[in-house]
Amino acid sequence: MMLTKEEEKILDGEYGFYMQKAMQILVALGDIYGAERLIPIRRAHIAGASYITCGDAGLSFLEELSKEGNAHFNAETTLNPVSMVEEGEELNIPINIVQKQQQICDAYLRIGAIPTYTCIPHFIGFAPIYGEHVAMSESSVVIWVNSMIGARTNREGGISALAAAIIGKTPEYGFHLNDRRKASVLIINNAKLEDVSDYSAFGYHVGMTVIDKTPAIMRIKDVGISELKSMLTAMAVPGAVSLAHIIGLTPEARSVEDAFQGEKPEDKISVEDSDIDKVYEKFNVANPSEVDCVYLGCPHLTLAELRKVCSLLKGKKVKKGVKMLIAVPKAVKHLAYETGLYQELTRSGAQVISSVCEVTLPLKDLGIENLATNSAKCAHYSQSLFGVKPLLKSTEECIKIATGG
Amino acid sequence: MVGRVISRGEAYGEALVSKQPLSFFGGVDEKTGIVTMKGHELEGKCIKDKILVFPKGVGSTAGSWKIYSLSKNKVAPKAIINQETEPIIAVGAILAGIPLIDKLNIDPLKVISDGDLVRITPQGKVIVQKKE
Numbered sequence: 001m002m003l004t005k006e007e008e009k010i011l012d013g014e015y016g017f018y019m020q021k022a023m024q025i026l027v028a029l030g031d032i033y034g035a036e037r038l039i040p041i042r043r044a045h046i047a048g049a050s051y052i053t054c055g056d057a058g059l060s061f062l063e064e065l066s067k068e069g070n071a072h073f074n075a076e077t078t079l080n081p082v083s084m085v086e087e088g089e090e091l092n093i094p095i096n097i098v099q100k101q102q103q104i105c106d107a108y109l110r111i112g113a114i115p116t117y118t119c120i121p122h123f124i125g126f127a128p129i130y131g132e133h134v135a136m137s138e139s140s141v142v143i144w145v146n147s148m149i150g151a152r153t154n155r156e157g158g159i160s161a162l163a164a165a166i167i168g169k170t171p172e173y174g175f176h177l178n179d180r181r182k183a184s185v186l187i188i189n190n191a192k193l194e195d196v197s198d199y200s201a202f203g204y205h206v207g208m209t210v211i212d213k214t215p216a217i218m219r220i221k222d223v224g225i226s227e228l229k230s231m232l233t234a235m236a237v238p239g240a241v242s243l244a245h246i247i248g249l250t251p252e253a254r255s256v257e258d259a260f261q262g263e264k265p266e267d268k269i270s271v272e273d274s275d276i277d278k279v280y281e282k283f284n285v286a287n288p289s290e291v292d293c294v295y296l297g298c299p300h301l302t303l304a305e306l307r308k309v310c311s312l313l314k315g316k317k318v319k320k321g322v323k324m325l326i327a328v329p330k331a332v333k334h335l336a337y338e339t340g341l342y343q344e345l346t347r348s349g350a351q352v353i354s355s356v357c358e359v360t361l362p363l364k365d366l367g368i369e370n371l372a373t374n375s376a377k378c379a380h381y382s383q384s385l386f387g388v389k390p391l392l393k394s395t396e397e398c399i400k401i402a403t404g405g
Numbered sequence: 406m407v408g409r410v411i412s413r414g415e416a417y418g419e420a421l422v423s424k425q426p427l428s429f430f431g432g433v434d435e436k437t438g439i440v441t442m443k444g445h446e447l448e449g450k451c452i453k454d455k456i457l458v459f460p461k462g463v464g465s466t467a468g469s470w471k472i473y474s475l476s477k478n479k480v481a482p483k484a485i486i487n488q489e490t491e492p493i494i495a496v497g498a499i500l501a502g503i504p505l506i507d508k509l510n511i512d513p514l515k516v517i518s519d520g521d522l523v524r525i526t527p528q529g530k531v532i533v534q535k536k537e
Binding site: 021024025028029031032048053054055056057058060061137157158159160163 | 409411412435466467469470471473474477478490491492493495496499500
């Protein structure tokens with residue numbers, strides 16, 4: 001890789017040990033993927049900021065890194081959910097986890113992070129523009145900004161995004177280049193998709209089918225942010241899809257020809273109702289009568305989505321023995337409070353929780369064994385990471401399970 | 406043999422070799438350095454102070470933190486040789502300061518066996534002394 005004089009100096013350690021480490025990481029990635037140079041970024045998003053992911057080793061590294069003069073972010077840097085809720089939210093997360101999490105958050109704040117603690121930073125004011133080069137970790141942020149905004153990011157890990165944020169640059173390879181952004185598989189949707197859970201199941205199925213290829217998807221019609229966000233988030237889970245061209249909606253895919261940059265698809269695959277049913281079947285593990293947690297908010301809900309959940313809950317009460325968790329960004333919770341939505345949801349027995357997600361919560365410590373959700377991602381990770389029995393259902397059915405009818 | 410230097414350093418030690426990819430997140434005990442990946446050919450073996458030779462990393466990118474953690478707990482390998490490395494191992498090795506070499510001119514899985522004494526130089530040379 002060709003480095004500038006200034007980049008060489010950082011690599012040689014002239015700006016200290018931590019700047020050197022960050023530069024070594026970027027150079028190693030650039031070498032692995034054949035990048036020719038580093039390019040500037042204005043924005044980064046860091047996943048794996050939860051104590052459950054980075055552990056004591058991560059904590060001690062970040063504490064050292066954040067000491068005066070060691071490093072500071074050179075890009076607007078947002079954080080993914082963590083293992084700690086806002087004051088006043090009752091979740092009984094073990095105190096040692098909360099304390100360690102607080103130390104990790106404090107360290108990130110000292111380096112200049114923005115404490116968004118959400119997987120939807122782009123819906124609370126931290127979004128790139130078309131064509132902007134960014135370094136995002138959290139697969140659902142990666143796939144959203146690539147597919148719906150036309151910004152350019154690789155699927156970074158938490159640490160490579162951290163290194164990019166410190167240096168303010170990222171190696172130019174993969175999804176930063178036009179060639180890697182072209183679609184290779186054409187997906188034709190024939191399935192009837194209604195609830196966001198159907199879109200989530202559809203996304204999961206496409207992800208399982210194409211693994212890490214870039215799909216172009218036809219016949220996704222009359223959708224809004226909720227449907228697209230459920231679909232794309234799930235698509236990034238079973239494999240490593242980083243960009244999906246939704247024909248007519250993705251800025252780089254006004255047409256099928258655009259998506260394939262004039263080339264022929266390697267493969268054409270149609271998706272039928274039976275494919276969607278299979279995803280529901282895969283996550284039909286928990287018995288509805290044994291569900292002890294109904295989880296909505298993977299990915300985090302926007303205010304409009306929270307309002308919809310509230311209207312479905314109207315006049316109902318969450319039954320005894322079931323926790324109904326609704327995960328949102330802190331920023332959305334504050335708006336919900338101002339508009340009275342938060343109070344209304346609380347009165348019905350639901351818990352609006354902020355800054356956390358099913359991946360960053362120690363689900364078993366919270367006594368959760370059987371979890372119903374409208375998100376295939378939530379079903380996937382609650383099962384694979386924590387051994388919780390999942391049940392994938394529509395939003396309305398989830399609410400029925402929570403309220404007993 | 407000579408390879409590409411991903412994390413620079415020198416090391417000398419006994420080889421531990423696997424033909425299977427390895428996940429450090431949920432695959433290696435960070436306190437003991439013992440491989441816990443079910444069904445893996447290194448399952449139950451300790452990677453502490455070894456020259457660890459395997460094709461590449463797999464699994465969650467949080468595996469990088471685990472490599473760093475192994476080194477903090479003084480149970481990390483002395484060096485890693487991959488056939489062709491990927492970001493999880495590369496980032497972890499750099500954080501932990503563990504030498505990492507890949508893309509050797511000869512396939513390391515064919516010429517290095519368990520117990521061989523291996524020396525790695527900062528320039529990416531790998532010298533193998535076969536076990537008696």
